[in-house]
Amino acid sequence: MLATIVARLGQMVFVMFGISVLVFLIFFATPGSDPAARIAGRNASPETVAQIREDFGFDRPLPVQYAVMMKRLFVTQDLTSFVNRGQKVIPEVLDAIPATLSLVSGAAVLWVLGSLTVGVAAAALRDTAVDRGLMILSLIGISAPVFWLGEVMNLLSQSRYHDTWLFSWVPGLGYVPLSDSVSGWFKALVIPWITLAVLYIGIYGRVLRANLIEAYSEDYIRTARAKGLSPTRIMLRHALRTSLLPFVTMFGLDFGALVGGAALLTEVVFGINGIGRLTFHALQNLDLPVILATVIYASFFVVAANALVDVLYAVIDPRVRA
Amino acid sequence: MSPLLDVRNLRVAFATDGGPVTAVHDVSFTVQPGEVLAIVGESGSGKSVSLLSVLGLVDRRRTVVEGQATFRGEPILNLSERVLRRIRGREIALISQDPMTALTPVHRIGDQIAEQIRAHERVSRQAARDRAVSLLRDVNIPMPERAVDRYPHELSGGMRQRAVIAMALSCNPALLVADEPTTALDTTVQAQVLDMLRRLSAQHDSSVVLITHDMGVVAEMATRVAVMYAGRIVETGTVAELFDDPWHPYTWGLLDSIPPLTGARPRRLPSIAGMPPPPGRTEPGCPFAPRCRAAMPVCYLPPPEQVAGGHRALCVLDAPARAALRPPRVAA
Numbered sequence: 174m175l176a177t178i179v180a181r182l183g184q185m186v187f188v189m190f191g192i193s194v195l196v197f198l199i200f201f202a203t204p205g206s207d208p209a210a211r212i213a214g215r216n217a218s219p220e221t222v223a224q225i226r227e228d229f230g231f232d233r234p235l236p237v238q239y240a241v242m243m244k245r246l247f248v249t250q251d252l253t254s255f256v257n258r259g260q261k262v263i264p265e266v267l268d269a270i271p272a273t274l275s276l277v278s279g280a281a282v283l284w285v286l287g288s289l290t291v292g293v294a295a296a297a298l299r300d301t302a303v304d305r306g307l308m309i310l311s312l313i314g315i316s317a318p319v320f321w322l323g324e325v326m327n328l329l330s331q332s333r334y335h336d337t338w339l340f341s342w343v344p345g346l347g348y349v350p351l352s353d354s355v356s357g358w359f360k361a362l363v364i365p366w367i368t369l370a371v372l373y374i375g376i377y378g379r380v381l382r383a384n385l386i387e388a389y390s391e392d393y394i395r396t397a398r399a400k401g402l403s404p405t406r407i408m409l410r411h412a413l414r415t416s417l418l419p420f421v422t423m424f425g426l427d428f429g430a431l432v433g434g435a436a437l438l439t440e441v442v443f444g445i446n447g448i449g450r451l452t453f454h455a456l457q458n459l460d461l462p463v464i465l466a467t468v469i470y471a472s473f474f475v476v477a478a479n480a481l482v483d484v485l486y487a488v489i490d491p492r493v494r495a
Numbered sequence: 496m497s498p499l500l501d502v503r504n505l506r507v508a509f510a511t512d513g514g515p516v517t518a519v520h521d522v523s524f525t526v527q528p529g530e531v532l533a534i535v536g537e538s539g540s541g542k543s544v545s546l547l548s549v550l551g552l553v554d555r556r557r558t559v560v561e562g563q564a565t566f567r568g569e570p571i572l573n574l575s576e577r578v579l580r581r582i583r584g585r586e587i588a589l590i591s592q593d594p595m596t597a598l599t600p601v602h603r604i605g606d607q608i609a610e611q612i613r614a615h616e617r618v619s620r621q622a623a624r625d626r627a628v629s630l631l632r633d634v635n636i637p638m639p640e641r642a643v644d645r646y647p648h649e650l651s652g653g654m655r656q657r658a659v660i661a662m663a664l665s666c667n668p669a670l671l672v673a674d675e676p677t678t679a680l681d682t683t684v685q686a687q688v689l690d691m692l693r694r695l696s697a698q699h700d701s702s703v704v705l706i707t708h709d710m711g712v713v714a715e716m717a718t719r720v721a722v723m724y725a726g727r728i729v730e731t732g733t734v735a736e737l738f739d740d741p742w743h744p745y746t747w748g749l750l751d752s753i754p755p756l757t758g759a760r761p762r763r764l765p766s767i768a769g770m771p772p773p774p775g776r777t778e779p780g781c782p783f784a785p786r787c788r789a790a791m792p793v794c795y796l797p798p799p800e801q802v803a804g805g806h807r808a809l810c811v812l813d814a815p816a817r818a819a820l821r822p823p824r825v826a827a
């Protein structure tokens with residue numbers, strides 16, 4: 174078990190090296206474009222471009238360029254944005270991480286608990302009104318766009334009903350760091366959490382229901398019933414446990430992508446300065462150093478989340494353990 | 496002696512897209528304490544469905560089960576899950592056909608056995624585990640102390656089936672329903688598993704309903720036989736009656752398909768021509784008539800029952816007619 178985990182983490186480092194090389198090549202070795210001019214941004218003076226070419230070693234071989242870039246990203250962390258006139262990139266990314274992590278982790282807790290409840294309840298009460306109702310609600314949750322849902326939430330909690338007992342506790346838009354105030358952090362994030370989680374509760378709940386129903390046609394469920402076990406025990410110990418693998422796979426992919434910036438719409442709607450917003454603004458300004466840093470950062474989370482998923486696989490299913 | 500399990504006029508119908516389809520027609524059989532009843536038939540003949548519906552293990556939303564069945568004199572058919580749960584596993588245990596899929600893949604063998612014991616008896620975790628070890632020893636699994644902590648995928652098919660049998664025996668059931676217990680196993684392992692099943696069911700005083708399509712297994716294990724065809728029991732009797740003097744032409748076909756041990760080796764074994772009728776057939780006549788070599792016009796009317804003691808067959812042929820078509824085999 175431990176060997177599996179260590180091997181998986183080793184692989185993870187290797188994959189991340191590969192990604193960093195690939196990202197570097199796409200940004201700086203694309204034929205027919207001058208990387209120095211692209212880093213300098215629009216309307217840069219020829220002196221600036223020459224200076225950048227010197228600093229990043231764009232007149233030297235590619236491996237050296239790669240090493241210089243990685244050094245500035247990870248070791249000296251002095252990569253600067255030229256669009257934003259000398260703004261250091263790495264501290265900017267590091268500042269955005271806690272906001273995004275808080276938003277996505279809280280939503281993840283909600284959507285895992287919510288979808289487990291929905292999936293198990295719907296499968297246990299299959300073909301009843303409860304099942305049909307839950308599946309229709311899930312479909313509505315999946316179809317509601319997150320920016321629309323967020324704006325409706327804001328409309329209700331920030332303006333229409335802000336003065337009633339229901340929403341008077343809701344603070345203004347924006348992120349409150351956990352270190353400043355725990356209750357403030359919680360209050361500021363509850364509504365964004367729910368907004369972000371609704372879509373995933375719908376998807377995961379439906380997928381889990383389908384997997385559970387498939388599990389119920391397996392021989393081992395009939396064995397469990399023939400043993401005289403209670404329906405709750407059959408559901409939780411025999412059917413749910415074997416149905417969790419696709420659930421965990423999806424979770425790894427979605428969690429990694431969201432932390433890596435895919436929570437953009439939620440961040441924008443609720444005024445949270447996270448990775449998504451940072452990347453979005455960098456893309457608008459063609460701010461290459463920031464884009465590079467956020468892409469590397471996002472890939473780190475996708476890879477890390479998938480490594481975590483593989484470890485979880487081994488915990489859930491003994492057949493995966495080497 | 497009153498029978499342990501008494502099934503009368505069992506009828507099972509499944510709801511399908513094309514309306515209800517009757518899979519089991521008017522099936523009656525009894526299981527006496529201590530006996531091994533073999534139910535023989537080809538796939539789709541309704542042999543598994545009959546037993547599973549008595550145990551309430553069919554999908555209740557899509558299945559209609561009618562008739563009477565009593566277990567130890569108490570009605571058992573269509574009881575609520577709550578009541579059935581106390582009977583299943585403790586009084587009636589099931590051994591399924593495919594050991595590869597019958598155990599939950601994510602739990603240790605020992606935990607799955609202990610789980611059944613603890614579902615029916617108030618014993619400690621440790622006591623249940625100790626019993627699991629001794630059960631695994633009884634079914635000849637090597638190093639049972641270590642096997643309890645193995646996952647199903649770490650055992651071979653034969654070992655898994657032994658573990659399934661150990662689990663079935665864990666609460667000393669009065670009745671074991673073995674649904675093709677050796678079909679998925681290698682021939683050499685089959686004999687071992689059958690031997691063990693016979694020895695242990697005798698030791699535990701359990702009656703056995705053995706569902707199979709293998710006449711060899713029947714000859715080796717059973718005391719009585721019921722032959723099923725297209726959802727009906729077409730012939731029933733003791734093993735001696737059925738093997739020495741089979742009445743129904745379908746039984747003739749089954750017996751003729753066993754390779755003879757003595758005499759010249761036939762170039763080809765005889766087979767029964769044609770296919771069993773599709774489920775949902777509604778004609779009143781004998782379902783085997785289209786394939787029967789002794790078929791006559793009267794066979795398209797509901798067949799009468801031939802009875803002599805415990806030996807019964809659903810066929811129009813009486814003793815003289817049978818003797819003309821198939822002389823009884825002379826005991827060697």
